[in-house]
Amino acid sequence: MKNFLVTVTTFFLLTACSSVKKYNAQITTKIAVEDLQKDIDYTYRKLQKLHPNLDQYISKGQLEAKFDSLRKSIKEPLTGRAFFKNLAPVLFSIRQGHISIGPPTRKLTRKERKDYAKTKFELGQFKFEVLQKKLWIKAVFDNDTTLVGSQVLQVDGKPFKELLHKYKKQFASDGYNTTLYDRFVGARFAQMYLQEYGILDSVKLTLSIKDSVFQRTLRRIPKDSSFYAVDKKKLIFSDSLRKIKKELSKKELVQRKEQLKKEREYKKKHGYIKRGLYTRNFKFIDSLSQIGYMKIRHFSNGNYKKFYKETFAKLDSFKTSVLILDLRDNPGGRLAEIDKLYSYLALEDYQLINPGEIKTKTPFLNAVLSKNRPFLVRAFAVLFSPVIIPIELMHVKKMKGMYYYRFSSTKVKSPNALNFKGKLYVLINGNSFSASSIISTNLQATKRAVFVGEETGGAYNGTVAGLMKYVELPNSKVRMNFGMIQIESPFKTDVDGYGVKPDIKIIPTPADRAQGIDPELKWVLKNIQLGK
Numbered sequence: 335m336k337n338f339l340v341t342v343t344t345f346f347l348l349t350a351c352s353s354v355k356k357y358n359a360q361i362t363t364k365i366a367v368e369d370l371q372k373d374i375d376y377t378y379r380k381l382q383k384l385h386p387n388l389d390q391y392i393s394k395g396q397l398e399a400k401f402d403s404l405r406k407s408i409k410e411p412l413t414g415r416a417f418f419k420n421l422a423p424v425l426f427s428i429r430q431g432h433i434s435i436g437p438p439t440r441k442l443t444r445k446e447r448k449d450y451a452k453t454k455f456e457l458g459q460f461k462f463e464v465l466q467k468k469l470w471i472k473a474v475f476d477n478d479t480t481l482v483g484s485q486v487l488q489v490d491g492k493p494f495k496e497l498l499h500k501y502k503k504q505f506a507s508d509g510y511n512t513t514l515y516d517r518f519v520g521a522r523f524a525q526m527y528l529q530e531y532g533i534l535d536s537v538k539l540t541l542s543i544k545d546s547v548f549q550r551t552l553r554r555i556p557k558d559s560s561f562y563a564v565d566k567k568k569l570i571f572s573d574s575l576r577k578i579k580k581e582l583s584k585k586e587l588v589q590r591k592e593q594l595k596k597e598r599e600y601k602k603k604h605g606y607i608k609r610g611l612y613t614r615n616f617k618f619i620d621s622l623s624q625i626g627y628m629k630i631r632h633f634s635n636g637n638y639k640k641f642y643k644e645t646f647a648k649l650d651s652f653k654t655s656v657l658i659l660d661l662r663d664n665p666g667g668r669l670a671e672i673d674k675l676y677s678y679l680a681l682e683d684y685q686l687i688n689p690g691e692i693k694t695k696t697p698f699l700n701a702v703l704s705k706n707r708p709f710l711v712r713a714f715a716v717l718f719s720p721v722i723i724p725i726e727l728m729h730v731k732k733m734k735g736m737y738y739y740r741f742s743s744t745k746v747k748s749p750n751a752l753n754f755k756g757k758l759y760v761l762i763n764g765n766s767f768s769a770s771s772i773i774s775t776n777l778q779a780t781k782r783a784v785f786v787g788e789e790t791g792g793a794y795n796g797t798v799a800g801l802m803k804y805v806e807l808p809n810s811k812v813r814m815n816f817g818m819i820q821i822e823s824p825f826k827t828d829v830d831g832y833g834v835k836p837d838i839k840i841i842p843t844p845a846d847r848a849q850g851i852d853p854e855l856k857w858v859l860k861n862i863q864l865g866k
Contacts, residue, residue: 365809370810377807386818391510400427414437415437421812429506431505436814452557470844472847486540488540489527508797511790511831513789517764536551536553537551615629623652630661630770632664649752657754658759661770665770669800672772683749692739699719703715706804741800759786761787772823785835789833794833798820801817
């Protein structure tokens with residue numbers, strides 16, 4: 335039996351290794367014109383079959399003409415990466431922000447994955463921002479914080495101006511909105527650069543700060559294997575318990591376990607991202623607990639129900655009069671979470687979204703069966719499809735010849751008993767997208783809040799998202815994602831294709847960042863003071 339298991343394991347490892355080598359060789363080989371044209375047709379068929387609103391911002395005839403023109407323009411073999419650059423502009427002309435496309439990337443062998451798991455890239459510790467068409471270092475985690483406020487002039491000798499121009503063509507916003515582009519490139523600059531150039535061992539930045547130009551090389555380095563030492567008089571939080579058991583008495587070990595349990599609960603409730611950084615944050619910013627500040631970075635991880643329940647109970651107990659909800663740079667996430675948050679902000683009965691238009695009656699099953707899902711997940715989905723399909727069909731309703739998917743968020747609900755009834759300010763910017771735009775639409779339409787900042791990147795009139803379909807084109811291996819459900823609130827504007835616009839427009843400047851000023855928050859606090 336032991337020999338059999340060894341043989342089977344060895345077979346799968348060799349097969350996987352062979353598959354990786356074959357794939358990597360394939361993506362660097364030029365693909366025949368006929369096969370590339372087949373990928374173009376395959377892309378269009380998938381979108382027609384599953385995307386419910388292709389013609390919201392472009393007519394069917396115009397889109398067909400673009401695909402036909404692309405097909406005719408392919409006159410010689412191309413690599414998958416070169417083909418990606420031709421296909422991307424056509425997809426982004428659809429102007430649906432949840433349609434994304436990526437070039438084929440080299441796969442790693444099992445050994446390479448294991449080796450890279452032991453390292454971290456210093457570039458990933460940097461948070462960037464684009465202001466006035468220039469790239470700035472906004473924050474640095476676990477690295478040299480003296481670089482905060484520096485302008486990035488070049489990356490490996492490439493001027494940032496050229497990179498910005500190129501990267502802004504690799505995605506789309508919802509409709510005709512323009513505020514998303516610079517914000518998106520800034521927030522995801524490291525990912526976009528590495529997507530283009532692959533796994534790197536170092537990146538050289540040419541930086542400028544206070545008229546001084548210098549260079550800094552960011553490297554791939556071993557992960558810190560050390561852990562916090564334990565002072566028996568003052569126990570320090572750490573993810574490592576096994577290594578320190580021998581140093582603690584039984585009483586201290588019990589205390590330690592309790593502390594670690596509280597730390598895990600805190601991380602889950604607030605949505606742990608990395609050391610000192612959480613998805614959900616709340617604090618009072620005045621001595622009398624009358625001004626609450628809630629920063630939500632996205633709606634995607636952790637125990638949001640517990641966080642909102644505890645936070646709004648706190649606001650209620652202190653009779654807090656003002657709440658500032660910060661949705662800047664919030665790319666969206668779960669509908670269920672914004673529904674829960676909205677229940678604490680609404681003053682009357684509400685319906686967060688309408689039933690979502692769909693092209694397939696089984697969007698969940700379609701999403702799960704995408705090729706990027708683990709093999710076992712897809713296998714279980716197929717195995718349990720006789721159960722999944724009837725459940726999905728219970729959520730589908732046909733109206734006027736169209737199919738609509740009903741989420742829990744489509745039901746009419748009453749505000750939570752602990753709902754906040756005071757003055758509400760919402761901070762937004764171009765990177766407030768998807769779910770953060772949906773909740774912003776509802777809050778603005780009901781005149782519930784004062785909005786400060788810049789127009790959201792997500793459209794006021796909704797977006798196609800909900801459940802995402804992943805597609806890998808069979809010949810070029812270009813990767814594509816798109817939404818399958820039209821998600822929109824019951825409220826609409828006559829002018830389609832733009833985001834939620836602020837009541838008070840404020841755009842941060844490099845000078846604000848250099849002085850540590852948050853101009854949007856500063857305006858709100860001044861307005862509160864004037865109101866008093």
